[in-house]
Amino acid sequence: MSEQKWALALHGGAGQISRDRITPEKETVFRAALARVLEIGTTLLDQGADALDAVEAVVKALELDPLFNAGRGSVLTSDATFELDAAIMRGSDLQAGAVINVGHIAHPISLARCILENSDHVILAGDGAERFALQHGFQMVGPSYFDTPHRREQLMQAKEAATVSLDHSDFKYGTVGAVARDVRGTLAAATSTGGMTNKHPGRVGDTPLIGSGTYADNATCAVSATGHGEAFIRMCVARDIAAQIEYGNLSLADAVHNKVFVDLPKIKGSGGVIAVGRTGLPILSFNSNGMFRAKAGQGSQPLIAIFGD
Numbered sequence: 001m002s003e004q005k006w007a008l009a010l011h012g013g014a015g016q017i018s019r020d021r022i023t024p025e026k027e028t029v030f031r032a033a034l035a036r037v038l039e040i041g042t043t044l045l046d047q048g049a050d051a052l053d054a055v056e057a058v059v060k061a062l063e064l065d066p067l068f069n070a071g072r073g074s075v076l077t078s079d080a081t082f083e084l085d086a087a088i089m090r091g092s093d094l095q096a097g098a099v100i101n102v103g104h105i106a107h108p109i110s111l112a113r114c115i116l117e118n119s120d121h122v123i124l125a126g127d128g129a130e131r132f133a134l135q136h137g138f139q140m141v142g143p144s145y146f147d148t149p150h151r152r153e154q155l156m157q158a159k160e161a162a163t164v165s166l167d168h169s170d171f172k173y174g175t176v177g178a179v180a181r182d183v184r185g186t187l188a189a190a191t192s193t194g195g196m197t198n199k200h201p202g203r204v205g206d207t208p209l210i211g212s213g214t215y216a217d218n219a220t221c222a223v224s225a226t227g228h229g230e231a232f233i234r235m236c237v238a239r240d241i242a243a244q245i246e247y248g249n250l251s252l253a254d255a256v257h258n259k260v261f262v263d264l265p266k267i268k269g270s271g272g273v274i275a276v277g278r279t280g281l282p283i284l285s286f287n288s289n290g291m292f293r294a295k296a297g298q299g300s301q302p303l304i305a306i307f308g309d
Ligand code: ASP
Pocket: 013, 014, 069, 172, 173, 174, 175, 193, 194, 195, 196, 204, 205, 206, 207, 213, 225, 226, 227, 228, 229, 230, 271
C-alpha cells in the first residue's frame, strides 16, 4: 500500500463560546492547551504511529486538562456525582470499545481502548466497566480527583436555571475528541466526556454510542461529535455522515455540512463534529457559536481555533 499523508483533528467541545464570554487571557490559555495537545498527536503520527494510538494519546491529554469536560474536568450530574462516558473506534476492522457511567476512572478513553482490545463486548457500563478496569490493572480514583470549584459553580447555575430539564443551552457543552488518519491509511476516532451539567443520573449521551458520537471506517471517514447528545443520538450523526459517503457518494465536506447545518437544526440539535476522510485534511464543522478545535495535516499549517469566525 502506498504511503498516505497523515491527518489529525481534535475538539474540546462546542457551545455558546463567543468573544463576550471568554476573556482574552482565557482565550490564550485555551489556545495554548489545544496547541500543546495537537502537537502530542502530530508528533506521534509523524513518527508513523497508528491512528488509534494518536487519538487515544490526544484524548488522554485532554482528559488530564481540567479546562475540558472529560476526565479530570468532568461536569457534575444533578446528584453532584461524576458519570463519565467514552468511546474509541478503529476504521481498519471496525473494532470499537466504549464505557458508560464510570466514576472512578481517570482516563475513560484508555478503558474504552482496553475493552476494544481485550473483550468480546463493545460497551461496558457502570460497576461492570469498573470491575473490568480493575481486572486489567486500572487504578481507581476517588470523586475528589474530578471535583473542581468551577464545575460546582456550573452545577449551581444549571440548577437555578433549569431544575430538572436538560436545557443547558446557556452553558458550554464540553466533551473532547480526536480523529486521525495514519500513514497507512487507517482511520480512528475517540471521544470522551463528563456529559452535560446537571444531567439526570444514569443519563447516557451520544459520546459512547458507536455511530452517534463516535465512528470510524477506513472506507469512508472517522468522526467525533460534540453537542447536545440527545439530538446526536436521534440523528445517528457519526454513522450517518459515513453512510452518506458510502451510499450517496458524497464528499466528506458535503456529508458533514448536511448533518450539521441541514439535519441537526431540524430537531434543534446544537453542536459540531470533527471528521477525517481517506484523503485530504480534516473537516471541522459546528452550528453553535464556537467549538474548541485544532487540526493538522502532513505538510500543511496547523490550525487552532475557538470562535465561529
Ligand atoms: N455530547 C455530549 C453529551 O451529550 C456533551 C458534549 O458534547 O459536550 O454527553
